[in-house]
Amino acid sequence: MKYGGWLIAGVLLAALLVTPQLPFSNNKILTILIQLFIVAAMASSWNILAGFAGQVNLGHAAFFGLGALTTRLMWLDGYPLALSFVAGGLVAALFALAIGFPALRLRGIYFAIGTLALAEALNETVSNILPGNSALPGPQLVSYELPSRYYLALGVVLVVVAVAYWLTQARLGLGMMSVRENEAAAQAIGINAFRHKLWAFIISAFLAGITGSAFAYFHVSYYYQHTFTPLWTFDAVLVTFVGGVGTVAGPILGAIFFVVIRDVLATNLTNFHQVIFGVLFILVVLILPGGFLELWDRLRVRMTNSK
Amino acid sequence: MLLEVRQLTKSFGGLLALSNVSFTVEKGDVVGLIGPNGSGKSTAFNIMAGTFPPTSGQVLLEGKDITGLPAHQVSARGIARSFQLVRPFLHLTALQNVMAGRMYGHEPVASTHQAKTEAMAILAFIGLAEKNQTKAGSLTVMERKWLELGRALATRPKLLLLDEFMAGLTPTEVNAAMSLIGEFKEQGITVIVVEHIVKAVMNLSNHVIVLNAGTKIAEGSPQEVSRDPHVIKAYLGERYAAH
Ligand SMILES: Nc1ncnc2c1ncn2[C@@H]1O[C@H](COP(=O)(O)OP(=O)(O)O)[C@@H](O)[C@H]1O
Numbered sequence: 001m002k003y004g005g006w007l008i009a010g011v012l013l014a015a016l017l018v019t020p021q022l023p024f025s026n027n028k029i030l031t032i033l034i035q036l037f038i039v040a041a042m043a044s045s046w047n048i049l050a051g052f053a054g055q056v057n058l059g060h061a062a063f064f065g066l067g068a069l070t071t072r073l074m075w076l077d078g079y080p081l082a083l084s085f086v087a088g089g090l091v092a093a094l095f096a097l098a099i100g101f102p103a104l105r106l107r108g109i110y111f112a113i114g115t116l117a118l119a120e121a122l123n124e125t126v127s128n129i130l131p132g133n134s135a136l137p138g139p140q141l142v143s144y145e146l147p148s149r150y151y152l153a154l155g156v157v158l159v160v161v162a163v164a165y166w167l168t169q170a171r172l173g174l175g176m177m178s179v180r181e182n183e184a185a186a187q188a189i190g191i192n193a194f195r196h197k198l199w200a201f202i203i204s205a206f207l208a209g210i211t212g213s214a215f216a217y218f219h220v221s222y223y224y225q226h227t228f229t230p231l232w233t234f235d236a237v238l239v240t241f242v243g244g245v246g247t248v249a250g251p252i253l254g255a256i257f258f259v260v261i262r263d264v265l266a267t268n269l270t271n272f273h274q275v276i277f278g279v280l281f282i283l284v285v286l287i288l289p290g291g292f293l294e295l296w297d298r299l300r301v302r303m304t305n306s307k
Numbered sequence: 308m309l310l311e312v313r314q315l316t317k318s319f320g321g322l323l324a325l326s327n328v329s330f331t332v333e334k335g336d337v338v339g340l341i342g343p344n345g346s347g348k349s350t351a352f353n354i355m356a357g358t359f360p361p362t363s364g365q366v367l368l369e370g371k372d373i374t375g376l377p378a379h380q381v382s383a384r385g386i387a388r389s390f391q392l393v394r395p396f397l398h399l400t401a402l403q404n405v406m407a408g409r410m411y412g413h414e415p416v417a418s419t420h421q422a423k424t425e426a427m428a429i430l431a432f433i434g435l436a437e438k439n440q441t442k443a444g445s446l447t448v449m450e451r452k453w454l455e456l457g458r459a460l461a462t463r464p465k466l467l468l469l470d471e472f473m474a475g476l477t478p479t480e481v482n483a484a485m486s487l488i489g490e491f492k493e494q495g496i497t498v499i500v501v502e503h504i505v506k507a508v509m510n511l512s513n514h515v516i517v518l519n520a521g522t523k524i525a526e527g528s529p530q531e532v533s534r535d536p537h538v539i540k541a542y543l544g545e546r547y548a549a550h
């Protein structure tokens with residue numbers, strides 16, 4: 001990353017860290033930012049498997065849901081938050097490990113369909129076993145405040161982005177991208193394609209799991225099934241493609257754009273953001289496969305050339 | 308003996324692509340594997356490289372049986388290959404392509420920094436140093452071929468399988484490729500080349516194996532093979548033999 005990129009990231013991080021302390025900060029702003037962190041973390045974690053390792057997982061919501069469910073049940077049962085939080089990630093990662101062995105033998109569209117089917121089966125199961133609502137009990141409700149939720153969600157998105165960035169610099173990430181580019185050629189230079197896909201799946205699932213954990217700590221009341229609905233997957237997919245698939249900054253950019261449209265501009269028009277994002281998604285797929293990030297790169301090249 | 312292939316047979320459904328082919332390769336050899344289209348050359352490479360197992364027969368590398376090992380394990384044992392239809396990592400830079408080879412394969416390095424330094428040296432060796440930050444997808448078809456060779460070399464192979472590497476190269480590039488392959492011997496790399504440019508094969512190789520319709524019909528020095536009446540009839544044709 002170039003010097004300017006680090007500078008922007010540093011200033012942004014400092015601003016995000018002090019936001020809850022600022023005089024104009026209020027619950028509305030914090031809530032929107034928490035939602036931004038969750039969408040960004042979901043997109044960025046999805047991107048690790050799809051964008052880096054080339055495996056399109058249409059069941060990403062399952063890992064978010066498992067993380068949320070685990071954390072919520074443990075935390076409300078009296079376990080320390082830290083333990084409940086990590087457990088959420090681990091349960092999601094273990095589920096990825098278990099289904100990865102059969103699912104990652106499937107190629108391309110079959111993997112996408114397989115993961116979608118598994119996640120839907122889980123979604124159905126949860127709605128049958130836990131049809132009800134999960135509301136915070138009295139004591140937790142009394143002590144409820146947003147800044148701690150805000151910092152946990154911020155911590156999660158920072159971890160996700162740090163892992164994604166690390167992968168772009170590490171041998172493991174280079175191996176994953178080689179597999180994405182051409183599996184046979186990757187195998188021919190000694191890369192165990194299956195193992196790299198499995199690692200990407202486990203890492204991606206763990207990160208989606210702790211994102212779910214942050215959601216479970218944040219929300220006062222929600223239906224258990226809500227965290228398993230496929231919308232969590234589809235939002236992550238759209239956001240990643242619109243921002244720039246296979247990059248570190250792309251999912252973050254896409255998430256900012258998404259939340260601005262959904263929670264700031266279109267609050268009165270239910271589901272309007274989905275229409276906008278659906279159209280953008282199609283445009284990106286058709287004319288700008290690199291997403292916003294590519295648009296930015298092209299503009300920069302044009303600007304430097306015209307100097 | 309570096310490589311021994313014993314009675315290799317491969318059938319695809321009813322089609323017998325290779326039938327009882329045996330040969331050996333000594334360390335430091337440049338072996339030419341020739342034969343008409345469809346005679347089983349790429350199939351032999353695919354079996355040696357672990358792309359798929361043979362129907363029967365064995366592949367031994369330095370006396371150890373590697374038959375049926377998956378491709379990534381064969382690479383770790385020291386066999387690298389180029390594909391007849393090149394397969395560079397198109398969205399990765401030239402440097403990343405070669406680094407991937409350097410960090411996996413046979414004798415990989417663990418440090419990204421060291422891999423980068425060594426990959427730059429390999430890019431210089433194949434004449435792509437200036438393009439190290441160019442995505443492989445923006446390289447010309449020829450440059451992609453060289454890049455794929457660089458990526459294979461980066462795995463530090465004992466044995467390199469080159470499948471029609473020279474196809475489509477200009478005469479100048481063919482000469483460049485030939486002098487490059489000539490240098491492999493000093494680096495301790497043994498090579499098997501599949502080529503249709505007969506003159507190049509005969510100049511490069513110290514040993515030639517001829518396949519026809521999945522069977523080995525001749526082998527020996529380039530001189531012996533080019534005089535063999537079976538080879539002339541099946542592949543070389545009267546014109547080449549007259550020289
Ligand atoms: N994967 C495959 N499936 C089915 N048939 C194949 C496959 N690979 C090669 N063949 C067949 O095996 C024969 C030998 O092919 P190949 O080894 O590619 O020949 P060469 O490289 O000598 O031109 C051909 O008839 C070809 O069609």
Ligand SMILES: [Mg+2]
Nearest residue numbers: 348349350391
């Ligand atoms: Mg061939």
